[in-house]
Amino acid sequence: MNQQQRSALLHSSSLFPPPPGVKLSYGTAGFRADASLLESTVFRVGILAALRSIQTGSVIGLMITASHNQVSDNGVKIADPSGGMLTQLWEPFADAIANAPDPNSLLQLLDDFVKKENITLEGGPAARVLLGRDTRPSGASLVEAAKQGITCITGGTAIDVGVLTTPQLHWMVRAKNKGVEASEHHYYDQIVTSFSYLMDNIPRENSSKDVNDKLIVDGADGVGGEKLEKLKSSLKYLSIDVRNYGDGVLNEGVGADYVQKEKVVPRGFGPSDAGIRCASLDGDADRLVYFSVLSNSNKIDLVDGDKILSLFALFLKEQLRILDDKANTSSYKASLGVVQTAYANGASTEYLKQLGLEVVLTPTGVKYLHEKAAEYDIGIYFEANGHGTILFSETFLSWLENINNELSSTSKGSDQHKAASNLLAVSKLINQAVGDALSGLLLVEAILQHMGWSIQKWNELYQDLPSRQLKVKVVDRTAVITGNAETVVVSPVGIQEAIDAEIAKYTKGRCFVRPSGTEDVVRVYAEASTQEAADSLAHSVMVIVHQFLWF
């Protein structure tokens, strides 16, 4: 690092002192905290993004959002060149620089890291970072801090793409690095075109009375609602009523996280919506759940991420089967895999296995699910909370393109041809970079129309086991170390035996605890054959967590 670069770093970082006594960790979704604590962190993540861009010779993304957290929080995360999450190899360094106490120790860390990672600061490619943010009021000033971080690396360019959903930013990073058109307009163009294509391909006999074109969407008073309100007029065959698209307080009594955890209607919905298909996005539109309002009540029937996954899996399996039926073309045995976390409802896992699908569990966090799903030709991953997507391998996609062309000339309009083109359309509609509520919603809508299913019919695929999630405040949540995709606690010693003894008291009992990656709590999840039993199991395990960790 030359002298000019060193002075630039020392000078700029002295303008962004870290708040005293705050220790931050990159977590499951980047850094998150009260927005007033984040300027220094975002500035430093700007530096990190610039270094990552130089090292990879690619465009990197930096997103300012705290997703479903309350409006006074904010957060920052990095999108790697593929559009996926920052490589896990860099996370410890992200933690180290975020927590460096002063400009000199920050400079020392950067100097060592640049050497260790062979990052060429002079004469190599210049850093290019796409900067996006959600609608939080604190976003604008945090974007300025990020710009300072990016540009204090010599030659670094910050490209401010304004207010976007998190998945749009990830999509743009991926598109830019593939050398294709990457504006927000192109994003809409791609999803609207592939959605229309799927809708046009629907077998006429399935356009039944069971499924109508009306959908009500809760936009969480965030960026997703705002974007969908603008997008909806270009969606043929679908009539969307968007509520909560920006007038109320972000995530307050609204949004996918609220709906999924509380199982009640979001603000602006009520008994008059009973029976209608409804969906809810989270604050940055990377989560999606569906629900229907029960008559004369504020309660809902929740259709969560596990059921979205099941719907996608059914449809894709069917398309692959139809494609496989044809004998006249070179065959390709595409691998189809399903990836969940321990939070997936046990009934969903059982249902998916009964369909003959391969189901794998990973620890919580998109990075783990995504990595695993990428091992298949078609990998579908979803968290119960509604974050997920479908990944297609390059090999499979190029085979599919060829077959589609072949079928288009030999048997245009045949079932096989439609199956091939449906699969291609899904790969274009669904975000290949990260879970995306807007494109996920359009795929759900297209499949429901294709099946001729109402939301009630979809919800009947299987019956969820009653479950309960609790948060426990402890002195130090990092004292909880888990194993086996977070299904068991390895440390503190003895706690797992105590949990097992509780689980054994319940029919269909299942329970696990893990430290949250986004909040300062330990989470408890319990499942059992009745709601009372699930509540009671969760509660007893919460007491155990207290006993072992409140010292």
Ligand code: NG1
């Ligand atoms: P943590 O706080 O680590 O449980 C939560 C979600 C994750 C994931 C991240 C990122 C639950 C139980 N956990 O993580 O699945 O979505 O937020 O937003 O829903």
Ligand code: ZN
């Ligand atoms: Zn989110």
